[in-house]
Amino acid sequence: MTITTQKPLVRIEGLHKYFGPHHVLRGIDLTVNQGEVSVVIGPSGSGKSTMLRCVNLLETISAGRISVGDQLIGYREVNGRLHDLKVKEIAAQRREIGMVFQRFNLFPHKTALYNVMEAPVQVKGKAKGIAKKQALELLDRVGLADRANHYPAQLSGGQQQRVAIARALAMEPELMLFDEPTSALDPELVGDVLNVMKDLAKSGMTMIVVTHEIGFAREVGDTLTFMDGGVVVESGDPREIIANPQHARTKEFLSRVL
Amino acid sequence: MDHHQQGHAVPVLNNAVPVRHPGRWISAIVIVGVLALMVQSVITNHNFRWDVVGTYILDVKVVQGVGWTLLLTVASMVIAIVLAILLAVMRQSDNPVLRYTSWVWVWFFRGTPVYTQLVFWGLIAVLYPKISAGVPFGPELFSLDTSTVITALVAAILGLGLNESAYLAEIFRAGLKSVDKGQTEAAEALGMGKGKIMWRIILPQAMRIIVPPTGNETIGMLKTTSLVLAVPFTLDLTFATNALANRIYLPVPLLIVAAIWYLVITSLLMVGQRYIEAYYGKGVDTNLAPAVINPAAAKASAAVAPSAEAEPSLKMDFPEDEAK
Numbered sequence: 376m377t378i379t380t381q382k383p384l385v386r387i388e389g390l391h392k393y394f395g396p397h398h399v400l401r402g403i404d405l406t407v408n409q410g411e412v413s414v415v416i417g418p419s420g421s422g423k424s425t426m427l428r429c430v431n432l433l434e435t436i437s438a439g440r441i442s443v444g445d446q447l448i449g450y451r452e453v454n455g456r457l458h459d460l461k462v463k464e465i466a467a468q469r470r471e472i473g474m475v476f477q478r479f480n481l482f483p484h485k486t487a488l489y490n491v492m493e494a495p496v497q498v499k500g501k502a503k504g505i506a507k508k509q510a511l512e513l514l515d516r517v518g519l520a521d522r523a524n525h526y527p528a529q530l531s532g533g534q535q536q537r538v539a540i541a542r543a544l545a546m547e548p549e550l551m552l553f554d555e556p557t558s559a560l561d562p563e564l565v566g567d568v569l570n571v572m573k574d575l576a577k578s579g580m581t582m583i584v585v586t587h588e589i590g591f592a593r594e595v596g597d598t599l600t601f602m603d604g605g606v607v608v609e610s611g612d613p614r615e616i617i618a619n620p621q622h623a624r625t626k627e628f629l630s631r632v633l
Numbered sequence: 634m635d636h637h638q639q640g641h642a643v644p645v646l647n648n649a650v651p652v653r654h655p656g657r658w659i660s661a662i663v664i665v666g667v668l669a670l671m672v673q674s675v676i677t678n679h680n681f682r683w684d685v686v687g688t689y690i691l692d693v694k695v696v697q698g699v700g701w702t703l704l705l706t707v708a709s710m711v712i713a714i715v716l717a718i719l720l721a722v723m724r725q726s727d728n729p730v731l732r733y734t735s736w737v738w739v740w741f742f743r744g745t746p747v748y749t750q751l752v753f754w755g756l757i758a759v760l761y762p763k764i765s766a767g768v769p770f771g772p773e774l775f776s777l778d779t780s781t782v783i784t785a786l787v788a789a790i791l792g793l794g795l796n797e798s799a800y801l802a803e804i805f806r807a808g809l810k811s812v813d814k815g816q817t818e819a820a821e822a823l824g825m826g827k828g829k830i831m832w833r834i835i836l837p838q839a840m841r842i843i844v845p846p847t848g849n850e851t852i853g854m855l856k857t858t859s860l861v862l863a864v865p866f867t868l869d870l871t872f873a874t875n876a877l878a879n880r881i882y883l884p885v886p887l888l889i890v891a892a893i894w895y896l897v898i899t900s901l902l903m904v905g906q907r908y909i910e911a912y913y914g915k916g917v918d919t920n921l922a923p924a925v926i927n928p929a930a931a932k933a934s935a936a937v938a939p940s941a942e943a944e945p946s947l948k949m950d951f952p953e954d955e956a957k
Contacts, residue, residue, distance in 0.1 A: 433818055462827060470824030480819035484837050484916045494823035497833060526916035546823060
């Protein structure tokens with residue numbers, strides 16, 4: 376929507392990823408400014424989810440650098456050499472980055488309320504009373520205040536995903552990653568989740584959204600990146616790219632999903 | 634019922650004639666008949682000596698034996714469970730030394746008879762008369778007589794517990810592996826540490842898989858305790874009833890006494906297991922009718938929240954809700 380500042384928050388530079396012999400990411404560059412919504416599209420197997428997972432180190436980085444704010448993700452640089460961060464230091468970096476998964480990954484043994492409260496209490500050491508109040512506010516924000524005491528199995532997919540968003544927001548992250556958040560949902564439930572994401576974008580949250588929802592990209596995205604075969608094929612203003620793609624592969628992909 | 638609000642007439646239920654099952658009746662009658670005959674024979678057969686069973690069922694030695702057997706079972710299972718969690722976590726470690734240590738432990742303790750292991754624990758004072766700790770090739774820090782530390786009871790508990798830990802380690806490993814990888818990823822993405830992820834996220838879910846076979850193992854352990862005469866430990870239920878039987882030359886009624894007690898304890902353990910299973914099954918196995926919610930509380934919590942945000946469609950709930 377509106378770009379409040381032009382300060383880059385996320386910088387991905389020359390990112391490569393190998394899974395054994397498979398060269399999945401072949402030099403990705405991507406910058407996301409503070410408050411921006413960066414939408415990433417592309418055919419399955421193009422590496423877009425892998426790229427997203429590298430940003431909070433759910434995948435190790437084979438080559439290249441990712442920084443979020445002033446933090447180099449996963450490494451410490453000493454005299455020009457990279458040193459792996461300790462598990463605790465990685466956990467500390469992840470606290471600033473919220474993630475929403477395709478398959479929700481709610482904790483099934485905890486109610487919606489306790490899913491949202493878990494990390495603030497256990498990781499940040501917040502008092503239970505305060506964490507509960509904030510969790511209820513967040514659940515209300517995603518339209519699920521009346522579902523606080525339900526277990527995930529008692530919620531629809533769309534409701535589960537909205538709880539998952541509330542759970543990620545409870546850590547008050549500076550960046551939110553969305554890994555195909557609506558791909559596992561029935562069509563009529565997609566809208567509720569996208570509405571919550573739109574509100575979040577309006578509130579100024581910096582977001583990287585891997586998705587197949589071209590409508591969302593057009594309406595909410597500040598930048599659109601099209602990936603294929605582990606490289607960025609095209610990147611720029613979403614409305615321009617969707618209306619007038621420059622590359623043949625982009626054109627072909629859009630013609631199939633629109 | 635919302636389905637019928639548009640229709641006018643209440644539907645006539647089909648009320649079909651059910652299929653008859655004469656086979657079920659015949660088999661039930663046969664089984665009940667055979668059972669009645671067996672009960673009658675057991676009650677009326679004087680060789681069972683029910684009078685002796687009645688005399689000894691609450692004998693001091695027998696009740697003490699029940700106590701010792703329970704102590705052996707509980708203590709060895711506690712040791713086995715603690716070790717099994719450790720072994721299962723070690724088995725998943727990135728450190729190959731820990732992984733192989735866990736593997737060798739399971740290989741050894743599962744691969745040799747528990748009876749042999751119990752004999753060895755009984756002989757430990759002969760093999761190692763003194764337990765001492767010190768710097769290798771250096772000064773000794775302290776030293777103890779093995780026989781004062783490893784009493785017959787300690788030897789029995791260690792022998793049973795270490796053997797059982799190998800079996801339980803495999804059960805725990807299967808349980809941990811059964812939890813979806815997305816759970817770890819979600820917890821990691823929230824910035825949780827390794828220990829918290831294991832204790833708060835993975836293990837509680839794995840327990841659903843772990844509890845039923847562990848209950849099985851506990852009941853198995855209850856009866857395996859009868860092998861502690863190999864140590865020798867001579868106070869458990871089987872040894873106590875055998876000793877009484879040898880004294881009065883009536884083995885059958887005292888075997889019945891022991892069997893009754895084992896059945897009673899097993900039944901109690903099964904009740905306990907049911908509660909443990911219900912606890913760890915919450916959110917998954919329990920009846921998933923929507924949780925009872927106090928509507929006043931829900932409204933109150935909604936009132937607390939900022940209402941400036943555009944309200945996502947609260948009323949877009951899925952149809953299951955309307956069915957009730």
